[in-house]
Amino acid sequence: MAEMEILIQQCVNALSLGGTYALLALGLAVVFSVLGMINFAHGEILTIAGYTVFFAIVGNVPPILIVPLALLVAMATAALMERIAFRPLRGANGTTLLITSFAVSGILQMLFQNLISTRPRPVPISASLTGAFNVGPFHIGVIQSLSIFATFAMVGLLTLFLKRTMLGIAIRAAAVDFPTTRLMGLRANRVILAAFAISGLLAGVSGLLWIAQRGSVDPLMGFLPVLKAFIAAILGGIGNLTGAVIGGFFLGAIEIGLQAVLPESVQPFRDAIALSLVVLVLLYRPQGLFGAAHSVRP
Amino acid sequence: MTWIGRRAITRMLDLAALNRTRPAFAGALVLIVPVALVAVVAGNFLGSAEQRIAIIFLINLIAVVANGLYSGNSGIMSFGHLGFMGVGAYLSAILTMTPEKKAMTLPNLPEFLAQAHMGLNEACLVTIVVIGLFAFIVGTPISRLTGSAASIATLAFLVIVHSILNGATDFTRGSQTFFGVDRLVTLPSLLFWVALSILAARVFRDMPAGLEIRAAREDELAAQAMGVNIARRRLIAWVISAMMMGVAGAMIGHFLGAFSPKKFFFVDTFAILAMLIIGGIGSVTGAVVGTAVVTVVMELARRLEESPILPSLGLPQVFGLTQLALGLGILFVMYKRPGGMLGLAEVDDWFKHRFSVAAAKITSFAAEKRDGALVVANVAKNFSGLKALDNVSLELRPGEIVGLIGPNGSGKTTMLNAISGAVPPSSGSVTLDGVAVAGKPAFRIARLGLGRSFQNIRLFKEMTVLENIEVAVSASGRGGDIRAEAMAALEELSVAHLAERRAGALAYGEQRRVEIARALALKPRYLMLDEPAAGMNSAETRALMTLLREIRDKYGLGLLLVEHHLELVMSLCDRVVVLNKGQMIATGTPAEVQNDPIVIEAYIGRAHSAHSSPSAATERSLS
Numbered sequence: 001m002a003e004m005e006i007l008i009q010q011c012v013n014a015l016s017l018g019g020t021y022a023l024l025a026l027g028l029a030v031v032f033s034v035l036g037m038i039n040f041a042h043g044e045i046l047t048i049a050g051y052t053v054f055f056a057i058v059g060n061v062p063p064i065l066i067v068p069l070a071l072l073v074a075m076a077t078a079a080l081m082e083r084i085a086f087r088p089l090r091g092a093n094g095t096t097l098l099i100t101s102f103a104v105s106g107i108l109q110m111l112f113q114n115l116i117s118t119r120p121r122p123v124p125i126s127a128s129l130t131g132a133f134n135v136g137p138f139h140i141g142v143i144q145s146l147s148i149f150a151t152f153a154m155v156g157l158l159t160l161f162l163k164r165t166m167l168g169i170a171i172r173a174a175a176v177d178f179p180t181t182r183l184m185g186l187r188a189n190r191v192i193l194a195a196f197a198i199s200g201l202l203a204g205v206s207g208l209l210w211i212a213q214r215g216s217v218d219p220l221m222g223f224l225p226v227l228k229a230f231i232a233a234i235l236g237g238i239g240n241l242t243g244a245v246i247g248g249f250f251l252g253a254i255e256i257g258l259q260a261v262l263p264e265s266v267q268p269f270r271d272a273i274a275l276s277l278v279v280l281v282l283l284y285r286p287q288g289l290f291g292a293a294h295s296v297r298p
Numbered sequence: 299m300t301w302i303g304r305r306a307i308t309r310m311l312d313l314a315a316l317n318r319t320r321p322a323f324a325g326a327l328v329l330i331v332p333v334a335l336v337a338v339v340a341g342n343f344l345g346s347a348e349q350r351i352a353i354i355f356l357i358n359l360i361a362v363v364a365n366g367l368y369s370g371n372s373g374i375m376s377f378g379h380l381g382f383m384g385v386g387a388y389l390s391a392i393l394t395m396t397p398e399k400k401a402m403t404l405p406n407l408p409e410f411l412a413q414a415h416m417g418l419n420e421a422c423l424v425t426i427v428v429i430g431l432f433a434f435i436v437g438t439p440i441s442r443l444t445g446s447a448a449s450i451a452t453l454a455f456l457v458i459v460h461s462i463l464n465g466a467t468d469f470t471r472g473s474q475t476f477f478g479v480d481r482l483v484t485l486p487s488l489l490f491w492v493a494l495s496i497l498a499a500r501v502f503r504d505m506p507a508g509l510e511i512r513a514a515r516e517d518e519l520a521a522q523a524m525g526v527n528i529a530r531r532r533l534i535a536w537v538i539s540a541m542m543m544g545v546a547g548a549m550i551g552h553f554l555g556a557f558s559p560k561k562f563f564f565v566d567t568f569a570i571l572a573m574l575i576i577g578g579i580g581s582v583t584g585a586v587v588g589t590a591v592v593t594v595v596m597e598l599a600r601r602l603e604e605s606p607i608l609p610s611l612g613l614p615q616v617f618g619l620t621q622l623a624l625g626l627g628i629l630f631v632m633y634k635r636p637g638g639m640l641g642l643a644e645v646d647d648w649f650k651h652r653f654s655v656a657a658a659k660i661t662s663f664a665a666e667k668r669d670g671a672l673v674v675a676n677v678a679k680n681f682s683g684l685k686a687l688d689n690v691s692l693e694l695r696p697g698e699i700v701g702l703i704g705p706n707g708s709g710k711t712t713m714l715n716a717i718s719g720a721v722p723p724s725s726g727s728v729t730l731d732g733v734a735v736a737g738k739p740a741f742r743i744a745r746l747g748l749g750r751s752f753q754n755i756r757l758f759k760e761m762t763v764l765e766n767i768e769v770a771v772s773a774s775g776r777g778g779d780i781r782a783e784a785m786a787a788l789e790e791l792s793v794a795h796l797a798e799r800r801a802g803a804l805a806y807g808e809q810r811r812v813e814i815a816r817a818l819a820l821k822p823r824y825l826m827l828d829e830p831a832a833g834m835n836s837a838e839t840r841a842l843m844t845l846l847r848e849i850r851d852k853y854g855l856g857l858l859l860v861e862h863h864l865e866l867v868m869s870l871c872d873r874v875v876v877l878n879k880g881q882m883i884a885t886g887t888p889a890e891v892q893n894d895p896i897v898i899e900a901y902i903g904r905a906h907s908a909h910s911s912p913s914a915a916t917e918r919s920l921s
Binding site for chain 1: 374375393439440442444446447450451457458461462465467551568571572621628629636
């Protein structure tokens with residue numbers, strides 16, 4: 001029974017960690033599918049969501065408003081990034097956009113360090129979140145359950161949005177063929193702004209989940225989870241939304257799996273091994289698990 | 299050594315190839331002179347603080363030039379090169395430390411490392427070899443990825459190395475400072491490695507491998523169609539640049555004397571990339587200029603950070619100002635000059651006209667005479683349910699001109715792609731002189747003797763016309779004097795006078811001719827041209843027809859011609875194949891096809907072909 005419990009526990013952990021990666025990867029994929037750019041500064045959106053929570057708690061904002069506020073700030077950050085940094089480069093190639101977002105990321109990190117603090121700031125997490133509840137004989141963590149729930153809710157909402165709303169359909173159309181989408185009378189800037197806002201929302205949600213588990217925010221906290229999300233997005237087939245979600249869960253499962261099976265002495269290399277495994281998958285499927293083979297018409 | 303290939307080695311030793319790279323050698327020297335001057339002045343006339351800046355500048359120079367060798371030539375931004383620098387620093391430091399010291403600080407080292415003790419230059423050589431192997435293993439999967447995915451994979455590599463350096467406490471003391479490294483760096487030895495790096499990077503750019511990888515940066519599809527093995531070429535650049543990074547690591551380690559894995563992570567990656575990006579990713583001159591400019595700016599920012607100027611102006615003391623300056627610098631360059639300060643320009647562009655392009659006379663592009671044909675049998679291609687090609691068969695013999703015609707969307711271009719390997723067929727077989735090629739990568743099919751042009755011209759726009767052709771000669775792998783053969787191909791198409799022009803700047807008709815010359819330079823047995831007369835006026839079209847006939851007669855090529863221009867097809871082709879909706883609906887001599895009711899129906903429509911109504915008759919006369 002104890003083994004069963006550990007197994008269930010690990011599955012819950014894998015789903016919750018993978019879900020966080022999946023949300024981040026999904027946000028990257030939405031932007032990539034429309035604009036062909038990898039937003040290196042995606043992690044800083046997550047960090048900003050974290051700082052919003054920190055300052056909201058310090059400023060005695062009513063608890064009920066903290067989550068919507070953080071999500072709103074995350075969306076606004078992503079939209080502003082697009083408006084200020086990326087729009088002047090409309091039509092530039094993927095490398096130029098990647099480098100630009102790389103610079104934006106560096107500038108934001110430096111600003112966090114100067115304007116806030118280089119050291120982690122504690123975020124008090126309410127006791128109701130840190131606990132666990134029992135399902136039959138099993139202990140399930142509240143935060144883990146919440147993050148699994150949030151992941152599926154967000155993926156469901158996004159699917160609805162993309163399939164049922166005009167703007168969502170426009171985004172999907174732009175992902176297939178942007179020039180034609182524009183010829184159909186849709187405003188490119190609106191579609192791109194919407195894509196960024198969605199990616200900001202997703203980054204905000206994963207940011208909330210991330211700090212709920214860590215209990216602190218720091219200027220560089222976005223780097224590692226978003227790096228994992230990059231990898232998840234590539235693993236799923238870059239720009240493929242379903243692939244990004246599955247890639248995220250896949251990476252989460254690998255990490256938790258390695259954590260469970262690797263001996264203590266090898267644990268420090270867990271990240272290295274997990275990433276190497278992914279790169280090995282790419283050796284056999286350079287297009288990712290769900291990436292379309294090159295179908296460029298010459 | 300098989301992975302480089304015997305062919306590549308003979309080519310490296312080829313005097314003609316060296317002759318081609320003479321401007322590059324000269325350009326490298328022009329860059330090395332001021333760098334050497336910095337080293338000499340710093341060594342003899344400057345105080346220790348300035349000397350320190352000069353040394354860090356020189357070490358950064360190796361790293362930036364190395365990163366540029368990969369990122370610039372391949373067009374794939376590498377975030378991972380600092381990983382090699384880290385490995386180089388630790389490995390070389392372990393090699394130069396005395397066994398006694400290692401017994402104290404690193405008691406758990408394996409015996410052969412614990413006992414090793416050598417000088418810095420020997421350690422550099424060992425580091426180069428070890429990192430070369432390491433980079434080869436790591437680079438194999440990475441070189442198969444393209445674009446942003448490849449960039450992210452290099453970032454993953456950086457994180458992998460970082461976590462290994464942190465985790466391998468027996469070798470590296472983990473995240474703690476690794477200290478006690480002797481400060482063995484001297485200006486002369488450092489200058490030697492810097493000069494070697496600049497020379498290697500500059501000459502690589504103009505060597506066959508460098509030409510081919512740059513072509514792939516411009517246009518992957520066209521490069522493959524010219525026989526370029528992109529993954530292999532990227533791997534070579536990756537390994538060479540990693541080796542150079544290893545040297546940079548050895549130098550920084552033996553200059554600082556103490557370091558930790560953090561030194562080879564994100565912050566320094568940011569700085570090195572900023573130097574490269576600001577100067578210009580695509581050129582060695584840019585790398586050198588960028589390193590110099592950014593070193594100066596960083597130093598100023600650092601002094602501003604430490605000086606009392608900001609507080610005296612009522613501003614708060616800021617730290618991380620260098621990172622801010624670098625970030626803004628990158629943004630500025632991206633907005634104003636995405637290629638960096640130098641773009642793709644090299645210093646030798648200013649004087650390379652002094653090196654004359656003397657072409658030996660090459661008279662024939664005829665491939666060896668062989669029996670055989672290009673046979674396409676029952677080829678089908680499905681795009682998620684859509685049957686773009688449905689069991690099409692055709693045959694093309696050397697010396698024959700076959701036209702492939704059909705309405706828009708009938709599958710003509712898909713047919714060329716399926717034959718050339720750009721889009722592998724879903725089923726069916728393609729044999730080239732008896733060799734089954736369906737499903738093989740495009741570059742292998744090209745090397746077997748299949749040249750092609752593209753419907754929407756795909757020249758390597760940022761390269762010169764001559765370089766465009768040289769890529770094909772080089773990638774065909776037949777050796778010989780690359781430049782002479784390329785010039786001969788240009789002369790064949792009467793475009794030799796354009797040799798030094800940038801391909802993207804040519805007029806439309808000229809580009810078409812250059813593209814045909816490029817395909818011809820492969821010495822193909824079969825040549826597929828996708829709408830070569832598109833956009834030409836009737837005089838140009840007639841000139842093209844004469845030319846194609848000449849090429850066919852002179853070299854005995856089999857020509858497969860996709861063309862809408864019916865006059866050209868009817869007067870030039872021996873046979874015509876007609877496609878409609880992915881199916882072959884007719885084949886025969888031009889005259890037969892022209893009068894085939896099914897063909898007329900496909901082009902003009904059913905009602906008009908069988909029973910002509912009065913209105914249909916007028917429409918037909920209009921069309």
